[in-house]
Amino acid sequence: MSATAAARPLTRTEMAARVARDIPEGWYVNLGIGIPTAVADHVPLEREVVFHSENGVLGMGPAPAKDAIDPWLINAGKQYVTLRAGGSFCHHFDSFAMIRGGHLDLCVLGAFQVAANGDIANWATSENDTAPAVGGAMDLAAGAKRLWVMMEHTAKDGSPKLVRQCSYPLTAVGAVKRVYTNLAVIDVTPQGFVVRDMAPGLGFAELQARTDAPLADGRDLG
Amino acid sequence: MIDKTVRTMAEAMEGIADGATVLVGGFGAVGQPNALIDGLIEQGAKDLVIAANNAGVGHTGLARLMELGRVRRIICSFPRSSDPVVFETLYRAGKIELEIVPQGTLAARIHAAGAGIPLFFTATGAGTKMAMGKETREIDGRTYVAETALHGDVALVEAWEADRWGNLTFRRSGRNFNPVMAMGAKLTIVQSQHIRALGEIDPDHVHTPGIFVNRVLHVPYGDPSGF
Numbered sequence: 001m002s003a004t005a006a007a008r009p010l011t012r013t014e015m016a017a018r019v020a021r022d023i024p025e026g027w028y029v030n031l032g033i034g035i036p037t038a039v040a041d042h043v044p045l046e047r048e049v050v051f052h053s054e055n056g057v058l059g060m061g062p063a064p065a066k067d068a069i070d071p072w073l074i075n076a077g078k079q080y081v082t083l084r085a086g087g088s089f090c091h092h093f094d095s096f097a098m099i100r101g102g103h104l105d106l107c108v109l110g111a112f113q114v115a116a117n118g119d120i121a122n123w124a125t126s127e128n129d130t131a132p133a134v135g136g137a138m139d140l141a142a143g144a145k146r147l148w149v150m151m152e153h154t155a156k157d158g159s160p161k162l163v164r165q166c167s168y169p170l171t172a173v174g175a176v177k178r179v180y181t182n183l184a185v186i187d188v189t190p191q192g193f194v195v196r197d198m199a200p201g202l203g204f205a206e207l208q209a210r211t212d213a214p215l216a217d218g219r220d221l222g
Numbered sequence: 223m224i225d226k227t228v229r230t231m232a233e234a235m236e237g238i239a240d241g242a243t244v245l246v247g248g249f250g251a252v253g254q255p256n257a258l259i260d261g262l263i264e265q266g267a268k269d270l271v272i273a274a275n276n277a278g279v280g281h282t283g284l285a286r287l288m289e290l291g292r293v294r295r296i297i298c299s300f301p302r303s304s305d306p307v308v309f310e311t312l313y314r315a316g317k318i319e320l321e322i323v324p325q326g327t328l329a330a331r332i333h334a335a336g337a338g339i340p341l342f343f344t345a346t347g348a349g350t351k352m353a354m355g356k357e358t359r360e361i362d363g364r365t366y367v368a369e370t371a372l373h374g375d376v377a378l379v380e381a382w383e384a385d386r387w388g389n390l391t392f393r394r395s396g397r398n399f400n401p402v403m404a405m406g407a408k409l410t411i412v413q414s415q416h417i418r419a420l421g422e423i424d425p426d427h428v429h430t431p432g433i434f435v436n437r438v439l440h441v442p443y444g445d446p447s448g449f
Contacts, residue, residue, distance in 0.1 A: 133322075
């Protein structure tokens with residue numbers, strides 16, 4: 001299943017920019033650790049999107065310059081960050097009330113697998129994982145108003161990550177609304193996966209061949 | 223006169239019993255009560271249950287306490303870290319029990335203990351292995367999991383400012399779990415960067431009112447570093 005010569009998968013940076021394009025001004029957004037963190041770099045500062053971090057930071061700005069690091073200001077990925085004007089701090093219970101109480105407009109997470117019914121598996125790759133680390137993933141997946149996933153379309157061994165049923169332990173049931181991969185943008189609907197956008201030069205049959213669950217072509221529906 | 227400040231680490235640690243459940247504030251390197259953890263190592267209590275977000279980094283602090291065989295069980299959301307070698311070694315050898323709790327559920331269970339709520343329902347973890355063996359309930363068409371309060375015998379907290387009544391402020395992302403842990407334990411011990419005169423902290427700026435605090439030790443260590 002090699003790609004046709006014309007197909008060009010999106011780079012990580014292009015994926016981040018593609019997700020950022022769909023985030024409107026005014027949304028409160030949590031970006032998961034890993035690939036999703038880069039989305040913030042593609043939301044222009046004049047578009048006021050308020051980024052939240054689990055450790056009690058609301059209104060995160062870009063990474064600081066090396067000579068302007070505040071050692072008291074980190075994000076959930078334990079990276080140094082800045083705070084925008086209008087930003088605020090709170091404790092962990094309030095921070096997770098924002099998440100669990102449905103106050104976040106959007107959470108973007110990475111995932112190992114997403115099923116056609118919106119199930120997500122992103123915290124453990126085996127029932128017998130020695131010491132799985134869940135962090136805030138289950139709270140975010142269950143609590144945000146909408147959950148988008150950002151991930152490679154297939155695993156490193158080529159196996160599909162968009163599946164009929166997750167084989168890995170679930171993070172949340174029926175939570176995912178949209179998936180952004182390096183090959184496509186796919187909505188999760190009551191009828192299953194619906195393709196909204198595809199990487200340049202990629203054929204629909206080729207995309208389906210890299211996807212376990214059936215895809216509907218919804219590109220005309222926008 | 224109420225004076226919760228203590229002069230020595232030995233006073234701060236007095237009475238922590240073997241088998242105690244100890245809630246530890248901090249997230250990453252920020253807001254970690256490192257001096258108090260070292261004090262607990264020195265104090266000698268064993269068979270401890272530790273509730274914290276992480277399971278220790280490198281060979282210092284919580285990792286050191288575990289390495290010394292003093293921790294029976296760790297309750298946390300994220301046992302991985304940049305260097306979780308001590309925890310992973312003990313865990314593989316079956317020498318430490320692990321209870322994984324979603325981060326928001328961890329905060330909510332400790333908050334519940336502090337607020338007199340024995341049981342609550344949350345959507346977090348519904349339909350996952352976190353819900354195994356727990357009561358579930360359908361409310362307005364959605365499935366929720368019952369979670370119980372997590373009570374601490376002791377909380378170790380790091381604050382930015384404290385006064386002799388135990389009123390606390392925290393600095394930036396150093397707040398994190400600290401106010402929650404302070405609420406959830408019978409004996410809350412605070413290390414504070416600054417000690418202020420009573421009335422000097424603006425009442426509108428108090429993050430944790432002194433009612434949740436038992437002892438305050440002045441530990442002006444400066445800025446956090448390393449993760």
